[in-house]
Amino acid sequence: MTAPTPLCCGACGAEYRAGDRFCEDCGHALSSPTRASCDCGEGKPDADGFCDSCGRRLSPPPDREESDLGAAGAFVSDPGLRHVRNEDAAAIAIVGDGLAVAVSDGVSTGPDPRAASRAAATAAVASLGNVGDVWTAVEGAAAAVVAATDRRLLDAQGVALADAEVPACTLVVAHVCGDRLEVASVGDSRCYWLPADGRPEQVTVDDSWAADAIADGMDESAANSDPRAHMITAWLGADADPLNRRVVERVIDGPGLVIVCTDGLWNYAASVDSFAALIAEHWASAAGSPIAAARSLVEFARRSGGSDNITVAVIPVHHEGAARA
Known part of the structure; x- marks a missing residue:
C-alpha cells in the first residue's frame, strides 16, 4: 500500500496533519496545503503550482519574478x-497604444497572501x-481575490466565511496612454509621477494608519515612525x-517616469523628494x-535591509507622452 502524500506548510515546509489550521513550526495559517497531488484526485501541479484539473493552489510560485518589455517598461519582484x-506580485502589458501595470502586496497576516496578490x-x-478603465480593473481584481478564498477548505473545517x-x-x-496617466489604488502600494522637468508627485494616497494620522494633523515624521504606521485601512479580499x-x-505634458511599487521599496525613501x-x-x-533600473532599485532595498518583499515597475514616458515599445 502506498503511503499517503504528506501535507506540508506552504511557508516553512513542515508537515502537518489533516484538519490542522496552523503550522506548529511557524504558525502559518494552513489554508492552502502544498502536496504532490490534489485533493480532487485527478490533477497534479502545473508549472505555476496550481492543480491542472481543478485549479487549486498546490505549491508556491517562483519567489523572484521579472518582466521586461524593453523601452516600454519593466518590473522586478x-x-x-x-x-x-515573496508575497508581492505584479503584471505589465502593452495595451493598445499604451501600457498597463498592476502591483500588489499580499497581506501577510492572512492565509496564502501570494495567491491574493497574484490573482x-x-x-x-x-x-x-479588455475595457481600458482602471477602476473596472480594480473591481475585477477584487473579484479575483475573493475567488482565491478556498471555500471548500473552510466548509470542511466548519468555518463560516464571516469568521x-x-x-x-x-x-x-x-x-x-497618449498624454494621460490614470491610476487607481487600494491599500498602501504606490504610484509616483516623476517628470523630467517639474515637481515629483506621489499620485496615490495610502489607505493606512499613518496617512489617516497625517490627514488629522499629526506630524509626518512621527506618524511614519509609529509602530502602527503600516496598518492598512483598505484592502482587497472576501473580508x-x-x-x-x-x-x-x-495629463502628461513632457518626458518622465511612472514608478509603481510596494512599501518594500518606498519605505526606504518615504518622502516624495527623497524617493x-x-x-x-x-x-x-x-x-x-x-529593467536595469528596476533591478538596481531592488538591490538598493536589499542593501538597505530588505525587511519586506520588494516590487517595483519602471515605465518611461517620452516627449509626446506615450509609452512606447
Whole structure:
C-alpha cells in the first residue's frame, strides 16, 4: 500500500496533519496545503503550482519574478532578505497604444497572501486590456481575490466565511496612454509621477494608519515612525469593506517616469523628494533601461535591509507622452 502524500506548510515546509489550521513550526495559517497531488484526485501541479484539473493552489510560485518589455517598461519582484516567500506580485502589458501595470502586496497576516496578490495583479491587467478603465480593473481584481478564498477548505473545517481568515492584498493599477496617466489604488502600494522637468508627485494616497494620522494633523515624521504606521485601512479580499472609488488622472505634458511599487521599496525613501532623488540616481546609472533600473532599485532595498518583499515597475514616458515599445 502506498503511503499517503504528506501535507506540508506552504511557508516553512513542515508537515502537518489533516484538519490542522496552523503550522506548529511557524504558525502559518494552513489554508492552502502544498502536496504532490490534489485533493480532487485527478490533477497534479502545473508549472505555476496550481492543480491542472481543478485549479487549486498546490505549491508556491517562483519567489523572484521579472518582466521586461524593453523601452516600454519593466518590473522586478523580489522576496527581500527576511521573508521566506515573496508575497508581492505584479503584471505589465502593452495595451493598445499604451501600457498597463498592476502591483500588489499580499497581506501577510492572512492565509496564502501570494495567491491574493497574484490573482489581483493578473486580473487587473487583463481587465485593462479588455475595457481600458482602471477602476473596472480594480473591481475585477477584487473579484479575483475573493475567488482565491478556498471555500471548500473552510466548509470542511466548519468555518463560516464571516469568521474566517481569508487571502487579502493591496493593489495599485496604472494606465499610461497618449498624454494621460490614470491610476487607481487600494491599500498602501504606490504610484509616483516623476517628470523630467517639474515637481515629483506621489499620485496615490495610502489607505493606512499613518496617512489617516497625517490627514488629522499629526506630524509626518512621527506618524511614519509609529509602530502602527503600516496598518492598512483598505484592502482587497472576501473580508474587505465595500471599496471607495479612488481614481486619479493626470495629463502628461513632457518626458518622465511612472514608478509603481510596494512599501518594500518606498519605505526606504518615504518622502516624495527623497524617493524622486533615489529614482533619478538609479535611472541615470541604468542608461535608459527600465529593467536595469528596476533591478538596481531592488538591490538598493536589499542593501538597505530588505525587511519586506520588494516590487517595483519602471515605465518611461517620452516627449509626446506615450509609452512606447
